Amino acid sequence: MSSATGTRIDAPSSHALNLWADGQKVATLGYEPMNDRWSLDYDADWVATPAAFPLSPALPFQPPAGGYAAGAVKRFVENLLPEGRALEITATTYRVSKSNIYALISALGTETTGAFRFWPSAEAPPVVAAKPPREVSREELDRRIAERDEIPFAVWDGKVRMSIAGVQDKLMVYLDRPLDDGGRVFLVEPPLASTHILKPDPARLVTPHLVINEHFCMALARRMALPVAEVSIYRTPRPVLVVRRFDRVVVQGVGQGVDHGANEPTVQRLHIIDACQASDLPESFKYERNLGGGEHVRNIREGVSFEMLFERVGQTVNKAAASMTLVRWALFQFLIGNSDAHGKNFSFFVRREGLDPAPWYDLVSVLQYPDIDHELAMAWGDAFSLNEVGAFQLADFAQRCGIDRKLLQREAARLAKLVVQHAPAQALADDYVDDGERAFAGQLRDFVMGQAARLTQLAGEAAKLKPEFL
Known part of the structure; x- marks a missing residue:
């Protein structure tokens, strides 16, 4: 690149953004574009703060002797960005490539998920707004x-x-x-x-x-x-x-x-991370079949699975409570027919001591829509279709995730009973204002009540399977 005088101006070899939380500098994010090399250096004052917390388990305050895992910083940042058309719009609006993660977080990093703001290294976030809110x-x-x-x-x-x-x-x-x-x-x-x-x-x-x-x-x-x-x-x-x-x-x-x-x-x-970030995986691994369901790649299952999700329990503050929350989350996805419950649809609060499950979100009965794909984001055992889930698949799920099958049976029966108790009232809620909305709510009611009966039966049968059959 040349200036108006013809003198060459070398492009900077590295860039940096500072991360801020509640008016305090947390860390510096470094980026070398030619090598696509990322770095993270925590601020000593932040680390010394009693309530301070790391970005994720993969990015602790004190990195391993050889440094953070290759790509770990980039993977954390990438998971903060929008996907699909929103990502394309962002890239087009700011005239950058969709693969330019650093440029995208520079543009969008003032209001991401979690606690941190990404800010130019020579500046500090404003304390007072420059103009009235829009x-x-x-x-x-x-x-x-x-x-x-x-x-x-x-x-x-x-x-x-x-x-x-x-x-x-x-x-x-x-x-x-x-x-x-x-x-x-x-x-x-x-x-x-x-x-x-x-x-x-x-x-x-x-x-x-x-x-x-x-x-x-x-x-x-x-x-x-x-x-x-x-x-x-x-x-x-x-x-x-x-x-x-x-x-x-x-x-x-x-x-x-x-x-x-x-x-x-x-x-x-407050700081939260999704299961991809907690597992140190990129956004493209949010589905268990991370390469898709094609004939030649369908057996590759490197993305977030139920088993991998339950492995996160070891990172939590209250392991018994976290495990039970994940059991209930998985069973509820079955009850509502949410085939798209993937690794970015479960999050954790990040504490200094470890992780805590966050409230649930993006709960949708995808099976109500016959014209879109219903392959499960996470398999029950080896079943990637809800219709294929039987007693054996539930028992396989329990064994892989370290769940007692009798506990699974009790929790399935309890949640199914609650569905039967509450779904009819929800279908009649005043929130649904016209005939089309009320009819759709009635359709949902009938579906989840049918799933409740099915889950009760399958979980009961799964509890009776002999261990040697698994």
């Missing part, structure tokens, strides 16, 4: 949903506003109070952090009533006293799922609210 009216939100084919939903005011993993259209926003109490919706800029995620129905026709589907499954889990994110439906009048972020906590303070009053609430960011 409010989004109900009418504008409805218009933007309608024109997604012309203007990507992820782009607002020329800036990509989706910086969390996933393929669905999402918008991260700050709500100053609940929407049913006259709350307002704001786009976020540092120092303001988002508190909720808005998810409209997809534009594609193969997944009708997806908002109702996810709301039903999430609300059913909450009725069953399972650990799940809070959801509601906002009408523009189009249905939009509103998901309360569990990696954000609103506390009283000064500086991050929308009006900057003396008692303005602030948003504290």
Whole structure:
């Protein structure tokens, strides 16, 4: 590259971003583009803080003698980025390659999942907002949903506003109070952090009533006293799922609210990682069959499986509680028919002492849609189709994951009983406002109650199988 005088200016051999959490520098992220070499150096003051925590188990405060595993830093960062069309839109908007992970996190890193902000190394994140937050009216939100084919939903005011993993259209926003109490919706800029995620129905026709589907499954889990994110439906009048972020906590303070009053609430960011990050795997390994289901690669199963997920229990603070949470999560996916429960759909809070399972999210009955693939993201035993799951596959699952089969039987029967108790009431909830939505909710009710009966029977039979048959 040359300057106006013709003198050559050598491109820098390395770049750096600082990671910040709650106004404190955490670490420096280094990147050498020619070698695609990444580094991570924790700040000594952060490490000395009693409440401090590492980015992930694969990136402890004190690296091994030979340094972190090759690619571990890059894999952690890559898992923070959006996927699919949102990733393409981001790359196009910022004129970078989809494979340029460093450029993408530089553009999107001020509001990712978890506690950290990625910030230019010569600067510090602002403490006070430079301008008032940008409010989004109900009418504008409805218009933007309608024109997604012309203007990507992820782009607002020329800036990509989706910086969390996933393929669905999402918008991260700050709500100053609940929407049913006259709350307002704001786009976020540092120092303001988002508190909720808005998810409209997809534009594609193969997944009708997806908002109702996810709301039903999430609300059913909450009725069953399972650990799940809070959801509601906002009408523009189009249905939009509103998901309360569990990696954000609103506390009283000064500086991050929308009006900057003396008692303005602030948003504290909590650190979470998904199962891919906890397993030190790239995003492309989120499915157990990481190379797909083709004939020549279908037996390659290097991605996140139930067995690998249960191996994370060894990294948790309360191992007995974490194991039971994973048992219930797996069984609930069976009950609702969620074939797409993959490695990025389960997360953990990161503490200094270890991991804690986070509330559940992205609970959808994928089997309601006949025109999309139903291959299971994680196999029950060797079964990659829910219809193929029998007593033997459940017993195989239990053995691989170290679960007592009698315990599996009891928990399956308990959850099935709760489904039968609560699914009819959820189908009649006032959240579903027209005949189409109520009919779809009734369809979901009938499906999960059928799955409850099936699971009870199969788990009972699995408990009786002789160990030598496995």
